[in-house]
Amino acid sequence: MTRSPADxxxxxxxxxxxTLIPEQGxxxxxxxxxxxxxxxxxxxxxxxxxxxxxxxxxxWEAAQPDAVATNNGGRIEIGGxxxxxxxxxxxxxxxxxxxxxxxxxxxxxxxxxxxxxxPPGTQPEGWMRARQVRPLAEAPADGVLKVGFxxxxxxxxxxxxxxxxxxxxxxxxxxxxxxxxxVTPTGAHKGAALTLIADALGVPLERTVAFGDSDNDVAxxxxxxxxxxxxxxxxxxxxxxxxxxxxxxxxxxLHRLADQLxxxxxxxx
Numbered sequence: 066m067t068r069s070p071a072d073x074x075x076x077x078x079x080x081x082x083x084t085l086i087p088e089q090g091x092x093x094x095x096x097x098x099x100x101x102x103x104x105x106x107x108x109x110x111x112x113x114x115x116x117x118x119x120x121x122x123x124x125w126e127a128a129q130p131d132a133v134a135t136n137n138g139g140r141i142e143i144g145g146x147x148x149x150x151x152x153x154x155x156x157x158x159x160x161x162x163x164x165x166x167x168x169x170x171x172x173x174x175x176x177x178x179x180x181x182x183x184p185p186g187t188q189p190e191g192w193m194r195a196r197q198v199r200p201l202a203e204a205p206a207d208g209v210l211k212v213g214f215x216x217x218x219x220x221x222x223x224x225x226x227x228x229x230x231x232x233x234x235x236x237x238x239x240x241x242x243x244x245x246x247x248v249t250p251t252g253a254h255k256g257a258a259l260t261l262i263a264d265a266l267g268v269p270l271e272r273t274v275a276f277g278d279s280d281n282d283v284a285x286x287x288x289x290x291x292x293x294x295x296x297x298x299x300x301x302x303x304x305x306x307x308x309x310x311x312x313x314x315x316x317x318x319l320h321r322l323a324d325q326l327x328x329x330x331x332x333x334x
Contacts, residue, residue, distance in 0.1 A: 070272055075110065075274065076268040078259050078262070083312065084276050085276070086312055090312075092127075103319075111131055112262050114285060148261070157232075160226070164222055169216035173209055174210050180199050180204035210250075217244050220238045226248065233248055237280065241298065259285040260288060274289060274293060275293065294307070
């Protein structure tokens with residue numbers, strides 16, 4: 066393990082899908098659960114920074130994080146309390162929803178509900194069922210935290226949005242999410258979330274370790290004191306100090322880090 070911090074203070078920040086848990090999963094692998102418990106016991110602080118709008122209950126239980134940032138970092142909770150929340154202005158939201166993607170599936174996220182058009186008689190997908198789901202036409206003009214698009218042509222739409230509204234934060238529309246685009250408000254990205262969480266927890270940014278697997282993790286990998294890529298996505302490699310094969314291998318990596326911290330903390334005779 067090279068260049069990884071081996072003493073405290075230390076903040077470990079994890080993406081979810083493809084990093085802390087398998088893609089679209091809900092359970093943290095047992096070896097990772099054990100390693101996280103060791104790291105907490107040694108004094109490391111833990112954060113989840115995810116593109117999801119909520120972290121699954123089993124993840125909360127397994128990680129017991131000090132902070133959670135959802136919606137690609139746009140909504141931040143520290144110690145169970147909302148610390149920051151980025152929302153679109155009415156003008157920004159109008160621009161985002163003025164898309165040219167025929168038959169696109171659009172999901173608008175607010176703190177309380179999802180707004181999406183479902184065909185008549187269609188039941189919400191599993192990940193939606195724990196939330197209030199309402200018709201897209203009823204989406205409010207304010208209070209929106211994130212908008213997601215599912216369509217084969219999202220890359221062209223993303224390019225147009227970047228040209229016309231460069232202040233917005235766009236992720237996806239490229240491997241591994243070629244047909245999925247996420248748009249969040251100005252400043253709502255994982256790098257900003259990592260910076261705010263580290264400051265709130267009193268951990269210098271150079272004492273942070275970030276773990277991620279896709280393009281929405283670039284901002285926090287670039288800012289962290291040490292960056293660990295999960296998987297082998299080529300666009301992430303220039304931003305990472307180390308690579309781990311995937312969620313099933315993360316536990317072993319974290320146990321080695323715990324071993325280092327334990328050795329550093331051990332009294333010397």
